[in-house]
Amino acid sequence: MLNRNLNLELLRNDAFDVCIIGGGSAGAGCALDAALRGMKVALIEKTDFAAETSGKSTKLVHGGVRYLEQAFRKLDLAQLNQVKHGLQERRFVLGNAPHLARPLALATPVFNWWSGVYYFLGLKLYDWFAPGRSGMPPGKWTGKRKLDKLFPGLNKGIRSAIVYYDGQLDDARYNLALIQSANQSGAVVANYVELQEFSSDRSGAITAATVLDRQSDTAFSIRARVFLNCTGPAADSVRLKANPELTPVIKPSKGAHILVSMPQQKASCALLIPKTADNRVAFAIPFEGRMMIGTTDEPCENPELEPYADRSDTDFLLETINPYLETPLSRAQVTSGFAGLRPLVNLSSNNKHTKAILRDHLVEQDERSGLVSLLGGKWTTYRLMAKDAVDVIANRLGMHIPCSTENHLLWGANGWSPDFYKKIQAEYKIDEDVSQHLADKYGTSAVVVARLAQEDPLLSERLVTEQPFLKAEVVYAVRHEMALEIRDFLSRRIRLELTDFRLCAAAAPEVARIMADELGWSPGQKEARLHEYLSAHFFTL
Ligand SMILES: Cc1cc2nc3c(=O)[nH]c(=O)nc-3n(C[C@H](O)[C@H](O)[C@H](O)COP(=O)(O)OP(=O)(O)OC[C@H]3O[C@@H](n4cnc5c(N)ncnc54)[C@H](O)[C@@H]3O)c2cc1C
Structure with a gap:
């Protein structure tokens, strides 16, 4: 159970071995790894856990078939290593939280014999690089009849496809499970706490950080032996706070997704489009009863502003998917959209194209300030990234305890099995x-x-009739998951904001009412929060 008030007290009064700045996948992964090694860990997050890139990914747990192709075309060993890292980590991501991550079949349409052979050999190689295959079936060249069952509604011209397997995760909930597991292992974590500035000694070495509790608007100081920067696309701003002489290295790239409801929502498989008009890979992936189509890749000039899926993203993604469908999708079928910023690392200043920059990670130690920065990487490799960063810190602190996250079950996973839902259904008499x-x-x-719902009949009601979300979940999110704002719940504790703007707006007043009761908001505060949420720019398509 996450207790913010208690954790704030500890952050103010204790001294820590390491203070992690940023509560996305990288920061949360580091907090768990360091806490399991016996370090005294603090983690602060400016907004909510997974509020930035880590809650807005394509949600694939993968080595990246595109990077494999680039590795061979350009004879690039670094790209190949990155694919190997992803495939190696895939089994840990799936194995450690099987309720939140599972295998996903992906079909690559084949239009002619030569492309079929090309993709087939590529995917055999991809399978070959996966250690023990993570329990995934091997890739297969699949005929039309089977393909129509896997992905109904495909363009009739597509006669076969290469079907292979990767993983899919609920990114924001996985991120939260990492935070909960870290907290359970002793890490002191808090959302809505923002790093403002560092205090340093005469040599420039950081000794403490001034942070702002954005809920109470009060500043305080955190003492730690090492500060670890895990702020993703914002990493340069923290690096420059530590040492203004450092050169910026992050080149953020915007990636957008749209979600549509369509007959294909019954698809049990995703579609991989190997070449878009701008020469990239795009996906159409079943997610939460919708089809999620993404992603774009464009340089982002102002990483301070929250990105969102705009009209041009929507048009581009519809133009990309429609040639593959029997009945083209229209803008009216788009139910929502979202966008995130890839925290790409660009060590060469003349590399302007974000799709050509390596997505692997880097651990940087600034000699003058002592700041350690974990840069770049991807969701799939969060555990390896954390291991590499915490190894560096352990070395500095002289705490030589090895990493033990490979097979550490995350919060909610212990005792879970795929038919666990039957037990709850029978015991609490709830719909399947x-x-x-x-x-x-x-x-x-x-x-x-389920117990909260059983104890109070009002909480056993659904938030919106079309979806399985219960009012009890709002109470649970506030009491146990540190949800403090309407958006924390609708966007990240449940994923309704990502999948359907209309249903999300319909559920928001009741979510606000329950949160107001739980958190003691006045009627005026509740209305102001509701108005602010519903008029936010990201609801625009
Ligand atoms: C569109 C898109 C699709 C992607 N798809 C995939 C995919 O399918 N599979 C995959 O493996 N990877 C994918 N990625 C990459 C992956 O999502 C990211 O690499 C990863 O989530 C980055 O995590 P992070 O923790 O470094 O950054 P973030 O998630 O952005 O976390 C950084 C955190 O730091 C906080 N912060 C910033 N400044 C401060 C401060 N001053 N004080 C306190 N906190 C601060 C922010 O609020 C933020 O929450 C995708 C990325 C994008 C953009």
């Missing part, structure tokens, strides 16, 4: 779709939500 949803999102903690 609700028990399936609770088991898949909360793992074994689903029983706590």
